[in-house]
Amino acid sequence: MLKAVVFDLDGVITDTAHLHFLAWRAVAQEIGIAIDETFNEELKGISRMDSLMRILRHGGKEKAFDHPQRLALASKKNALYVRSLASLTHESLLPGIPEVLAEIRAANVRTGLASVSLNASGILRALGIQQAFDFCADASRIACSKPDPEIFLTACAGLNVRPQEAIGIEDAAAGVEAINAAGMQSVGIGPGLDHAGLQLRSTRELSWKCLTDFWASRT
Numbered sequence: 001m002l003k004a005v006v007f008d009l010d011g012v013i014t015d016t017a018h019l020h021f022l023a024w025r026a027v028a029q030e031i032g033i034a035i036d037e038t039f040n041e042e043l044k045g046i047s048r049m050d051s052l053m054r055i056l057r058h059g060g061k062e063k064a065f066d067h068p069q070r071l072a073l074a075s076k077k078n079a080l081y082v083r084s085l086a087s088l089t090h091e092s093l094l095p096g097i098p099e100v101l102a103e104i105r106a107a108n109v110r111t112g113l114a115s116v117s118l119n120a121s122g123i124l125r126a127l128g129i130q131q132a133f134d135f136c137a138d139a140s141r142i143a144c145s146k147p148d149p150e151i152f153l154t155a156c157a158g159l160n161v162r163p164q165e166a167i168g169i170e171d172a173a174a175g176v177e178a179i180n181a182a183g184m185q186s187v188g189i190g191p192g193l194d195h196a197g198l199q200l201r202s203t204r205e206l207s208w209k210c211l212t213d214f215w216a217s218r219t
């Protein structure tokens with residue numbers, strides 16, 4: 001029986017991926033590394049420090065910065081990113097999200113959040129949807145980035161459901177991998193997510209009916 005739906009934040013609830021990209025691009029440029037939107041796909045769902053390490057590797061500069069310098073770069077990126085979050089409002093929810101959250105609630109199924117962003121609670125506040133989730137996994141307590149299943153397993157534990165009783169929804173390849181590794185049913189939003197149990201083009205296609213049809217087809 002379906003007991004919970006666990007959402008990723010960036011790229012599923014709201015589109016902050018572009019804001020992450022702009023902040024990383026500015027910091028990368030300062031150290032002579034060029035990144036584009038295609039490369040940015042690799043950073044989705046990946047923690048701040050892991051993202052920085054991927055950028056340094058991409059620019060062949062893995063060894064050029066010591067730990068304190070890397071922390072300074074990550075903190076510069078975060079300051080730029082947090083400044084850009086000021087533009088978020090309730091209108092920044094992706095299409096179909098308020099409706100599907102309300103439908104899940106009405107069906108008495110629990111909702112969870114599995115975001116590795118340390119800014120998640122501020123983002124939920126800006127969007128005005130802090131009350132929409134029964135449990136938010138705390139990214140600061142997670143040791144491993146997606147594709148490790150840790151954050152989805154933590155969300156299921158916090159919701160008091162078994163992973164086999166839950167659906168996870170993600171926009172990132174690493175996130176879908178994490179859901180599958182957790183033993184949950186996966187819904188992928190956007191292209192390039194062939195490993196998701198159900199692939200949707202956009203959050204517009206999400207609905208309680210589509211989730212329950214998918215669940216019935218898999219169980």
Ligand code: B16
Nearest residue numbers: 009010044045048115116117118119
């Ligand atoms: P922060 P998600 C992830 O959020 C983003 O997809 C990823 O690009 C970002 O680096 C990560 O959060 C950490 O974010 O720097 O704000 O802690 O997709 O797991 O909701």
Ligand code: MG
Nearest residue numbers: 008010011171
């Ligand atoms: Mg995401």
